[in-house]
Amino acid sequence: MxxxxxxxxxxxxxxxxxxxxxxxxxxxxAVGFLGLWLAADLTxxxxxxxxxxxxxxxSYGMSVVPLFVFMGNIAFRTGVTTDLFESAFKWIGQxxxxxxxxxxxxxxxxxxICGSNGATTATMGTIALPIMKKYxxxxxxxxxxxxxxxxxxxxxxxxxxxxxxxxQTNLSIAKLFIATIPAGILLAVFMIAxxxxxxxxNKNLGPAGPKTTWLEKIKSLGGVIxxxxxxxxxxxxxxxxxxxxxxxxxxxxxxxxxxxxxxxKLKWEGFxxxxxxxxxTSTMVVMLVAGAVVLGRFLTFTRLPQTMADWVATVDxxxxxxxxxxxxxxxxxxxxxxxxxxxTLSVPVFFPLIIAMGYDPIWFAVLVNTIxxxxxxxxxxxxxxxxVKGLRPEVPIQTIFKGAVWFMPAFAVTIxxxxxxPQIITGIVSSGI
Amino acid sequence: xxxxxxxVARVGDxxxxxxxxxxxxxxxxxxxxxxxxxVWQAFAGTVEIxxxxxxxxxxxxxxxxxxxxxxxxxxxxxxxxxxxxRAVIVGVMLLADTVLFGVAVSRxxxxxxxxxxxxxxxxxxxETMQIPxxxxxxxxxxxxxxxxxKLLVDSLMSFQKAARKGGGSE
Numbered sequence: 001m002x003x004x005x006x007x008x009x010x011x012x013x014x015x016x017x018x019x020x021x022x023x024x025x026x027x028x029x030a031v032g033f034l035g036l037w038l039a040a041d042l043t044x045x046x047x048x049x050x051x052x053x054x055x056x057x058x059s060y061g062m063s064v065v066p067l068f069v070f071m072g073n074i075a076f077r078t079g080v081t082t083d084l085f086e087s088a089f090k091w092i093g094q095x096x097x098x099x100x101x102x103x104x105x106x107x108x109x110x111x112x113i114c115g116s117n118g119a120t121t122a123t124m125g126t127i128a129l130p131i132m133k134k135y136x137x138x139x140x141x142x143x144x145x146x147x148x149x150x151x152x153x154x155x156x157x158x159x160x161x162x163x164x165x166x167x168q169t170n171l172s173i174a175k176l177f178i179a180t181i182p183a184g185i186l187l188a189v190f191m192i193a194x195x196x197x198x199x200x201x202n203k204n205l206g207p208a209g210p211k212t213t214w215l216e217k218i219k220s221l222g223g224v225i226x227x228x229x230x231x232x233x234x235x236x237x238x239x240x241x242x243x244x245x246x247x248x249x250x251x252x253x254x255x256x257x258x259x260x261x262x263x264x265k266l267k268w269e270g271f272x273x274x275x276x277x278x279x280x281t282s283t284m285v286v287m288l289v290a291g292a293v294v295l296g297r298f299l300t301f302t303r304l305p306q307t308m309a310d311w312v313a314t315v316d317x318x319x320x321x322x323x324x325x326x327x328x329x330x331x332x333x334x335x336x337x338x339x340x341x342x343x344t345l346s347v348p349v350f351f352p353l354i355i356a357m358g359y360d361p362i363w364f365a366v367l368v369n370t371i372x373x374x375x376x377x378x379x380x381x382x383x384x385x386x387x388v389k390g391l392r393p394e395v396p397i398q399t400i401f402k403g404a405v406w407f408m409p410a411f412a413v414t415i416x417x418x419x420x421x422p423q424i425i426t427g428i429v430s431s432g433i
Numbered sequence: 434x435x436x437x438x439x440x441v442a443r444v445g446d447x448x449x450x451x452x453x454x455x456x457x458x459x460x461x462x463x464x465x466x467x468x469x470x471x472v473w474q475a476f477a478g479t480v481e482i483x484x485x486x487x488x489x490x491x492x493x494x495x496x497x498x499x500x501x502x503x504x505x506x507x508x509x510x511x512x513x514x515x516x517x518x519r520a521v522i523v524g525v526m527l528l529a530d531t532v533l534f535g536v537a538v539s540r541x542x543x544x545x546x547x548x549x550x551x552x553x554x555x556x557x558x559x560e561t562m563q564i565p566x567x568x569x570x571x572x573x574x575x576x577x578x579x580x581x582x583k584l585l586v587d588s589l590m591s592f593q594k595a596a597r598k599g600g601g602s603e
Contacts, residue, residue, distance in 0.1 A: 057491050
């Protein structure tokens with residue numbers, strides 16, 4: 001069996017194990033270990049399994065994961081979302097569809113301190129769904145806005161998914177965070193546009209809320225200013241080299257705790273739950289990365305990524321079409337599995353290929369993050385859709401999905417713009433902002 | 434089997450408390466180091482201590498995260514099949530995971546012995562603080578060993594579920 005055949009067999013077995021409900025991280029460990037045994041020998045496989053688990057778990061770089069997850073969980077438990085929502089409502093709530101747009105805007109702001117789409121959807125849904133019900137918003141629009149708005153949790157930095165991609169590919173976490181900001185903002189703007197377009201076409205979808213004065217609008221910012229300052233300070237600190245990403249995560253967590261204590265919104269019970277949620281999530285993430293590293297060693301041993309890159313160099317197909325093919329794989333993969341899981345297992349395969357084709361690695365990382373995030377609002381996995389279903393059990397899942405469909409053009413336009421104008425991403429990094 | 438499962442879950446909860454404490458300590462140390470760096474001088478061992486703490490945060494939380502079903506798994510296929518068959522499949526997968534992590538434990542423990550110094554060799558020291566760190570690796574090996582036991586118990590529970598009467602399609 002040639003090394004390439006071994007790699008393909010390994011990927012097939014990986015998919016089978018995943019379909020048989022083996023956790024993605026453990027499936028990657030298993031295939032990586034067995035693959036190395038087959039491709040090299042048992043001693044190599046055993047040594048890599050043992051040393052990689054220790055190296056990954058014990059690396060300083062990996063400590064960034066629990067700290068940023070902690071920052072998001074503290075923010076989640078301090079009820080900062082209510083302030084963000086109320087502030088956004090004061091600014092755009094008086095327009096038709098304003099509450100749904102408010103939900104997206106508040107999700108964008110919450111995404112700035114929380115790196116998870118699930119947490120953003122759950123938090124925002126708890127606040128926004130009852131209010132939208134009170135104002136007689138259409139169920140599909142309300143649920144769709146919460147579910148799709150939740151995806152901004154990973155589109156606006158800090159994002160756990162981007163941290164993992166950066167760790168896997170040796171890209172700068174700070175640069176990747178900064179680079180994804182335009183993509184996240186574009187997506188948020190298009191989502192808000194989708195709300196207003198839908199409400200302009202059907203006036204019953206989202207009635208306008210009460211009007212507010214400029215004084216009320218400005219006063220409302222008082223409740224969110226510290227949180228947004230914390231975000232700006234953490235991002236700027238990392239990008240300008242004041243501190244490492246790990247220090248940024250620690251500073252952000254401590255800052256979120258301090259804000260919660262000063263505003264008397266962080267209780268002992270909330271703190272405990274934030275800690276427990278953090279260790280659970282970050283352990284899952286760290287194991288995923290360690291599994292992906294072992295799998296990556298096997299794929300590197302078989303030279304599959306290099307073989308693919310060499311093949312692309314020889315075939316007479318424009319690199320754009322190869323990129324399109326890779327994008328289709330990410331769209332399908334993002335729909336069928338969790339974004340984080342799919343990215344960790346696919347990055348070792350596709351990243352070298354993309355680099356070999358001459359594409360910018362940071363641009364590609366942001367692009368695939370956007371694409372796989374889209375999977376959170378599509379069946380059959382659709383994490384954000386199911387979270388909304390959990391919050392509004394009486395609304396049929398088809399209605400929630402229908403609501404999400406209204407926002408899909410926002411994703412399509414954003415992805416198309418990122419492909420057509422890579423400068424949106426590369427420009428901000430090279431400008432050194 | 435139920436009693437063993439409850440005991441292992443309780444052990445997981447205790448270990449999770451240690452993990453959470455380490456997380457808060459890790460955050461505090463990092464922030465204190467940032468402040469010290471500004472006002473006086475940085476504590477040189479921070480990077481090493483934070484790295485080891487991160488490993489132990491994950492290690493101590495392994496059983497807890499398994500209890501919380503935190504690990505991403507895909508049930509598109511298995512959720513559509515007979516409940517008993519699903520329980521058997523899940524049991525087999527968990528058993529495979531047990532073997533895998535059992536192997537990992539032996540290798541990490543072996544690594545800790547190397548770091549401790551074998552055959553007359555001295556213990557390997559950390560780069561900055563110049564202190565031995567084999568004990569961190571040993572603790573991690575023990576924690577992964579406990580996790581493997583948790584996986585085995587989960588596997589047996591799944592087989593027990595399959596053997597129970599009343600299984601059917603979901």
